[in-house]
Amino acid sequence: MKKKDPSLKSIPANVLRDMYYMIVKIRKEGERIAELYPEQEMRCPIHLSIGQEAVAVGVCANLRKDDYVFSSHRCHAHYLAKGGELRRLVAELYGKKTGCAGGVGGSMHLAAPEVGFMGASSIVAGTIPIAMGTALASVMQGSDRVSVTFFGDAAVEEGTFHETLNFASLKSLPVIFVCENNLYATHSHLLARQPTNNIFERGESHRVPGVCVDGNDLLAIYQAAKEAVDRCRRGQGPFLIECKTYRWREHVGPYYDYDLGYRSKEELEKWMARCPVSIYEKVLLENGILSRKDVSTIAKEVGEKMEEAVRFAKESPFPDEAELLKDVY
Amino acid sequence: MKKKDPSLKSIPANVLRDMYYMIVKIRKEGERIAELYPEQEMRCPIHLSIGQEAVAVGVCANLRKDDYVFSSHRCHAHYLAKGGELRRLVAELYGKKTGCAGGVGGSMHLAAPEVGFMGASSIVAGTIPIAMGTALASVMQGSDRVSVTFFGDAAVEEGTFHETLNFASLKSLPVIFVCENNLYATHSHLLARQPTNNIFERGESHRVPGVCVDGNDLLAIYQAAKEAVDRCRRGQGPFLIECKTYRWREHVGPYYDYDLGYRSKEELEKWMARCPVSIYEKVLLENGILSRKDVSTIAKEVGEKMEEAVRFAKESPFPDEAELLKDVY
């Protein structure tokens, strides 16, 4: 991974740079939210993606604005990677009227349909069939849009995952299933829930091809997603991408949690040593795509944007009472 | 199949003869019910297993009385093969107090827990996880009982099928999944519902081994079930058996239905030529396990038992009104 990567050649430099900008932005968002959360002004459960950012970035870099993306409780990265506005995300966490869901949805229910981020559900596996439905619509409408749904390793335990693979395969629907396998569901290890760690194979008997990629290697994800997206656009049907990665912080909330005992500090440190941001940064630096100066410029810019977003969120008004009744039928 | 079957040697003659008696009995039940149904005295939807009888017989011949069996809407054969009383079955169809479920359940809800037939559900895939639950109980209780659930080819489309494979494999539970793949769900061909006809492979990615057997060949089923049951008793975990077979009559009701157009008369006739009762009878005759005389004696006896059962059912009283409230809480 630290060698010159041949795949770099096939990816336009601006895409490589945009992806860097995005992964830095998403990391910043996660870390800043983690810092601010203990102030108890964001009054909703928050699931951070710190350590898993590469997946969102690598997949979404292959998508058009009019492609559809769905996500789960851990959705900030996907919202941002698909182009959702940062400040409306932060405002949503603060329960503000200016939030992307008007303060009604909260951290687990981000949405930005204007850029194709069609929503997130805090029900495990909830958006897997819904994403497939958008793919069905694309086919019926004769469009070449692609649908993507991001979910965790526990979501494959819900039957709807297999039901969806079956139907998507039957109808050759342009939907890509992206599993962020971070080895745990809350505090439960994958092998306490599944007989074996082989999520990418689960589509085989449904004739849905799958690959397993290093979820901390942005370029590997980019390539796998590119292939899947191309397949879909050509009408060749669904694809399953398993990304092996790791969540650094606690399941929900801003802190580290190796002290709980369900996983070790060593395990965490092993994964932190393979930070997806650093790995990618190093590749770009080594290949001359980015300079040290670019890195600090971007860091600074992203930092400012984040502060601006926090300010915006904090200063925004709360929704008023009438709001509660507004979207009811 | 018409040659001397080496597997015959390994099966005790009395088991072979008992299986013959049972398959003849189940066929008789199906045909006689089909004859009587137009009288409109059995006032509930009836799903006949004519053409599929070998599966129930071949599997249940490997089970002990204290093993658990569950079934679906098409459950008469499984009820009988596991040892349920014929006359209480018929009485149930007639809605009588003497029925196996007191006239409350009807054709789709037979039960005979006294012989381990633990019930049938008319919800597709409904008993798949329930059967697994009995297997979990067996393990927790340190018993070597085995659980079996019979279901159709549509049941594998419900997510609970995969959820169950996952958990059964995770915990190595002694449960055998027996799919009677008769190619159709109501009027819908398998390939209109599933990308490919490979049900026995669906357990692979869950590490549940599977086999596909000729569902009209009683001995093949017996052997496959024997292996699965042995595995289970040894604590080696679940097993999936797909039996390719065919339903002769309409999905629900007593008539033939090739005129509807969803399947052809040729297809039906091809399968009728491979009648599971005749195939098995021929093997036994050719191998001297049965004589012609045995065959007619059994036919006569089974016929009489059936008539006795019908008489019993018709003469039995209806449940009275108070019955309706009896088992309520």
Next chain:
Amino acid sequence: MGKDKKPKEREIKYWQAISEAHVQSMERNERVFIMGIGVDDPKGIFGTTLEAYKKFGKKRVFDTPVAENTMTGCAIGAALAGMRPVMVHARNDFMYYCMDQLCNHAAKWHHMFGGLMTVPITVRAIVGRGWGQGSQHSQSLQALFSHVPGLKVVMPSTPYSVKGLLMASIEGDSPVIFVEHRRLYDYAGPVPEGPYTLPIGKGAVVRMGKDATVAAISYAVWDAIKAAVALKEEGGIDVEVIDLRSLKPLDEELILNSVKKTGRLVVADTGWKSYGASAEISALVAEKAFEYLKAPIQRVALPDISAPTSVTLEKVFYPGAMDIISAVRQIVQKGGEKSVPLFESSLTAKTVYEREFSSLAQEKEFLGPF
């Protein structure tokens, strides 16, 4: 019927009206499609999808695997992407499987995201009562759906209203659970030939009266009408019958105005009594028209038992016109007296009544398809 302008058109049956609503909705909007188990098969959901299939083919009328939850999610996604799916369940009993997608997703998607998106899906939910369908094939689950905010629940009783309300459901932007009672399928009535919609949330007075109000839904409306006719003929009791048509939204004003006039209320429902739809109507009136009430509110609904299959038990299990008659009699003649639980009503008496009123509707024993 009642307040609706009675069109003079030809009569067609309930199932034909559904079929027509499908075809005309699909003609008017190419984004409308139908999916569900068996919608394209030779029986076409009791005939209701045959015509649409013939006209629009497999692309817009297609079968699905048996996977209710996922196919509901699929419909939601298609709706989010601009389509207008109609999903069909030959029995609403199967919908327990898709409660997650219906209640956690379809119902919530609009409000949960602050109104950014809408989910225009119509879910046809058929109540299968008849011919020993039993506990898992004859439930009538409207109360469950009505409780969850974000779902509309429509339950028409006539060919006229089923067409207009189905077209309105398909045209509207909310998820609608469209509950059809199979016993109504053969009922005939006047139905305009062209497309039309009826407002969801408006009930109708189908018979005027001054002594008591019977608020009924779906198949129970017909029982209520039979009861009203009998009560008039036999005892001179004037019953006003309301067809609620939808449970969510509920036409509160119509109910309250009627009770303000009659002072007495019987609610007739096709589902279970406890925590059922009839409880809501009763509670509404006990809250908002209390001062007009002259007698206890009665509910005629299923006893709290799962449906038996035996024909004798089925007959006792299902309430009918006679139970409504006795409920009305109790509150009109001797307000305040304890009501007899439905299932204690005698079978013999019931059978006699049913024979008596059988000419009032085209009801006949259901002999299939199953």
Next chain:
Amino acid sequence: MGKDKKPKEREIKYWQAISEAHVQSMERNERVFIMGIGVDDPKGIFGTTLEAYKKFGKKRVFDTPVAENTMTGCAIGAALAGMRPVMVHARNDFMYYCMDQLCNHAAKWHHMFGGLMTVPITVRAIVGRGWGQGSQHSQSLQALFSHVPGLKVVMPSTPYSVKGLLMASIEGDSPVIFVEHRRLYDYAGPVPEGPYTLPIGKGAVVRMGKDATVAAISYAVWDAIKAAVALKEEGGIDVEVIDLRSLKPLDEELILNSVKKTGRLVVADTGWKSYGASAEISALVAEKAFEYLKAPIQRVALPDISAPTSVTLEKVFYPGAMDIISAVRQIVQKGGEKSVPLFESSLTAKTVYEREFSSLAQEKEFLGPF
């Protein structure tokens, strides 16, 4: 409390009482086991399964995959084979996924087969209200379960009753949906140390009064008590508060007797108003104690909206003691006047009241675990 003999034992918290019920049930019967997502993890379902896990280990307290429907079916099967499973859902919202196994199978298995078998499962269903849990993590779905025959629905409000009723649920032969409101977890109260059961289907009068009855459930009982204290102190209104404890079976007699005495009823529930549990209580009284009623029946429940997360909206969304106070005032002072919809109650006024009564219960803002 009220009619129950008040034991003089030590006080423990609601969550500790649940934990104790688990441990003692498992000690008494080796067939009892606990399964569910996270039951064996370091947080042990808000602490309630930690002790059981410590004592009985992985064999009898085990984690499951995220597959609610199948794991429910698994529990049913285990129960049919003689075990007594307790299944835990950290949020009852996830139970939409397992409605099929709960309602088509667990609820029906006993009656559907003519009483041949029983399904002794206990399903702990936690209501997650608090800290912006929002639309999919804070629902209170007791009305759905109460509607389906064959399920018992228990919903205790105190440490004493939660222990006794949980032990009774585990010991009983029916499937029980055991609904726990997370806001009660930190409430302390006297609880006997040894094992005991309370009868399912019996409520309790927790405060005597003559002017009006408030029938409440779960967390709403505490709001009702706060309201009763305030009404007494401020206006001399004497409210009788009933803790229903279970919705199915429902203690009809207790409710009816109280209303016969007070002539006025407010029902306070933690779920949505329309087609909710409060409707059934109201309908029951409107049917069986009508002649004793002096005023309209009021319901205090959630507005028909899915829960918002923003703290300002949450405050308006959830009714509390103040809403009960205003409901009681309306029917005691000026019977028959229209009630103001809950969500129109002003936020400022509400906040003031909440501060005022906060000493009455140990309630505090919920800050996790989530």
